[in-house]
Amino acid sequence: EVQLVQSGAEVKKPGESLKISCKGSEYSFTSYWIGWVRQMPGKGLEWMGIIYPGDSDTRYSPSFQGQVTISADKSISTAYLQWSSLKASDTAIYYCARRSGNAGDYWGQGTLVTVSS
Amino acid sequence: IQLTQSPSSLSASVGDRVTITCRASQGISSYLAWYQQKPGKAPKLLIYAASTLQSGVPSRFSGSGSGTDFTLTISSLQPEDFATYYCQHLNSYPPWTFGQGTKVEIK
Numbered sequence: 001e002v003q004l005v006q007s008g009a010e011v012k013k014p015g016e017s018l019k020i021s022c023k024g025s026e027y028s029f030t031s032y033w034i035g036w037v038r039q040m041p042g043k044g045l046e047w048m049g050i051i052y053p054g055d056s057d058t059r060y061s062p063s064f065q066g067q068v069t070i071s072a073d074k075s076i077s078t079a080y081l082q083w084s085s086l087k088a089s090d091t092a093i094y095y096c097a098r099r100s101g102n103a104g105d106y107w108g109q110g111t112l113v114t115v116s117s
Numbered sequence: 118i119q120l121t122q123s124p125s126s127l128s129a130s131v132g133d134r135v136t137i138t139c140r141a142s143q144g145i146s147s148y149l150a151w152y153q154q155k156p157g158k159a160p161k162l163l164i165y166a167a168s169t170l171q172s173g174v175p176s177r178f179s180g181s182g183s184g185t186d187f188t189l190t191i192s193s194l195q196p197e198d199f200a201t202y203y204c205q206h207l208n209s210y211p212p213w214t215f216g217q218g219t220k221v222e223i224k
Contacts, residue, residue: 035213037160045152045160045203045215061212095159102207103150103165110159 002027004034004096004108011114012086019082020111022096029077030054033099036070036081039110040092050099051079086115118142120204122216128224135191137219139204144184148208151180151189154218155200163202164189191221199223 007021022034035050049060053072060070072079079096094111097104119142129135139149147167152160162171164180167187177192191198204216 037215044218045154045205047205047211047213047215050211050213059211061214063212097160099207101165102148103162103171104152104160104205105162105165105171107159107161 002098002106004098004106006094006096006108006111009112009114011116013117014086014088014115016086016115017082017084018086018113019080020094020113022079022081022108024077024079024098027098030074034072034079035097035099035104036068036079037095037097037104038064038092039095045095048081048094053077053079086113088115088117091115118145118206118208118214120206120214120216122202122204122219124219125217126220126222128222129194130224131194131196133194133224135194135198135221137189137202137221139182139187139189139216141185141187141206145206145208147183148206149180149182149187150205150207151178152203152205153198153200154203160203194221 003025005023030053033050036048038046048064049070051058051070053074069082096108098106121140149167151164154160168180179190201218201220207213
């Protein structure tokens, strides 16, 4: 069964860096786009960006361009979302999702990131 | 491309027919998906390509529309359907934005 397993919850201070992960299994990791979605506390879903692990082609939402970096290591079937300097407003749950055709068909369980001094 | 869902929330009873709409700010052909999200859980794909039911999703869910106007219909609301529903467009170029969500609550 296709699975996306995300790294565990993180508690960080403002200004710190962070890299969270999303490991795919039971499918050809290099053949599907992997996207990242933010959900702030009590709010809706926001599309952040997406990567094609096969060639590392990456696209960002204008709202997140320059704020985060999306990458992938196809040798270990893992996609990443990273921040160089976290802000309190980055507190949210972050989901990865596989794009198949024209939808996100499989989703990770989510990673809660809390940024607080 | 902006997606506007209506209503933002609704109250309904078990057995009711429920319709949620999603309007795109420009034409997106049939590049629209619907998701269900329950509290504390990841979103779950219900419908893609505007009207194709994802494998394993009950047939009481259906989607329709193309261009700018889309609907998600639950023909007979079940207790497990109380959740928040989101549309998302996946037209040619990103960002592939979501609607703001519709919360379906128990009346």
